[in-house]
Amino acid sequence: MRLDEKTDRAFDENNYCQACTLPICDDIIYSCIQCDFILHKECAQLPRKKHQVTHPHSLSLQVGHQGCALFECKACLRSSNGFAYLCDEEDYEYMLDVCCASIAEPLDHRCHQHPLFLTFEPRSKQICSVCHKSRGHRLNCGECGFVACFGCATLPNKLRYKHDEHVLLFSYEEEVNGQYFCEVCEKEANPKNGVYMCHDCNVILHIKCLLGKDVNIMHGVVIEYPEVDVSILLNDRLSRNICKCCDKLCKHKIVYEVSDFEICSLKCLEFCCSIFYYVCLMFIFSFSMFYS
Ligand SMILES: [Zn+2]
Numbered sequence: 622m623r624l625d626e627k628t629d630r631a632f633d634e635n636n637y638c639q640a641c642t643l644p645i646c647d648d649i650i651y652s653c654i655q656c657d658f659i660l661h662k663e664c665a666q667l668p669r670k671k672h673q674v675t676h677p678h679s680l681s682l683q684v685g686h687q688g689c690a691l692f693e694c695k696a697c698l699r700s701s702n703g704f705a706y707l708c709d710e711e712d713y714e715y716m717l718d719v720c721c722a723s724i725a726e727p728l729d730h731r732c733h734q735h736p737l738f739l740t741f742e743p744r745s746k747q748i749c750s751v752c753h754k755s756r757g758h759r760l761n762c763g764e765c766g767f768v769a770c771f772g773c774a775t776l777p778n779k780l781r782y783k784h785d786e787h788v789l790l791f792s793y794e795e796e797v798n799g800q801y802f803c804e805v806c807e808k809e810a811n812p813k814n815g816v817y818m819c820h821d822c823n824v825i826l827h828i829k830c831l832l833g834k835d836v837n838i839m840h841g842v843v844i845e846y847p848e849v850d851v852s853i854l855l856n857d858r859l860s861r862n863i864c865k866c867c868d869k870l871c872k873h874k875i876v877y878e879v880s881d882f883e884i885c886s887l888k889c890l891e892f893c894c895s896i897f898y899y900v901c902l903m904f905i906f907s908f909s910m911f912y913s
């Protein structure tokens with residue numbers, strides 16, 4: 622691995638960190654000389670073992686699967702194919718992605734002026750002030766009503782967009798004046814929901830339009846999904862395909878290819894594969910009934 626400290630490198634959508642799965646921005650990185658394996662400098666120095674506020678046992682870093690297996694992070698409930706921290710106790714299948722594992726209390730988050738603390742009721746219906754959902758673990762402000770879910774608290778501070786030469790910054794505002802429109806989908810983009818912004822060009826993008834719907838999924842890999850191999854590809858072809866599952870245009874940043882079919886999201890993939898699995902089971906069942 623070679624240390625690359627030249628942070629003004631050209632932006633390449635295919636470069637992302639294999640540990641945290643986030644795209645490479647103007648970060649200091651380690652890159653492999655023989656293949657496209659890249660790690661952020663901080664991600665290359667992740668501790669082998671760690672304790673995290675969401676879980677009582679020690680966790681160990683898992684680096685082996687290199688993009689080809691999916692797991693669900695128990696803090697943000699998002700799927701990831703990056704590095705993971707796994708609980709050391711055999712009976713617990715507790716896994717965290719490396720971004721959520723790095724959250725420590727009190728959290729000083731750039732989009733809020735007060736420190737944040739973990740809510741110890743994961744089942745509470747508290748709504749995240751950024752994404753307005755109540756999903757996974759959440760952090761609370763001790764001084765006001767601000768709430769951030771782990772998914773929003775771990776969004777990268779800066780990202781690049783292929784049609785902008787500058788770095789885009791994450792912005793969140795509680796009070797918004799005026800209307801903004803997303804550069805990608807042309808729909809309204811409200812900084813109340815968190816957005817990425819280039820302040821030089823006045824360009825604004827939805828989080829989903831820049832990072833994709835499945836934020837922690839790296840493309841350019843084949844994953845072993847139960848029963849099938851799934852290729853994860855950047856959705857950059859000129860003609861967009863129709864999702865085999867929901868029958869809508871594949872409009873997200875990445876697509877999932879199973880045999881010759883394209884599937885638009887992880888949600889559709891899960892649905893599609895469970896049906897496929899069910900049909901297979903029914904087939905085997907009726908087959909065995911027939912011959913018994
Ligand atoms: Zn990283």
Ligand SMILES: [Zn+2]
Pocket residue numbers: 676677678679708709710713715
């Ligand atoms: Zn545990």
Ligand SMILES: [Zn+2]
Pocket residue numbers: 694695696697698699717718720721771
């Ligand atoms: Zn997570």
Ligand SMILES: [Zn+2]
Pocket residue numbers: 749750751752753754769770771772773774
């Ligand atoms: Zn959120």
Ligand SMILES: [Zn+2]
Pocket residue numbers: 733734735762763764765766767
């Ligand atoms: Zn506050």
Ligand SMILES: [Zn+2]
Pocket residue numbers: 803804805806807808810826827830
């Ligand atoms: Zn958009």
Ligand SMILES: [Zn+2]
Pocket residue numbers: 785786787788819820821822823824
């Ligand atoms: Zn710009």
Ligand SMILES: [Zn+2]
Pocket residue numbers: 864865866867868869884885886889
């Ligand atoms: Zn779909």
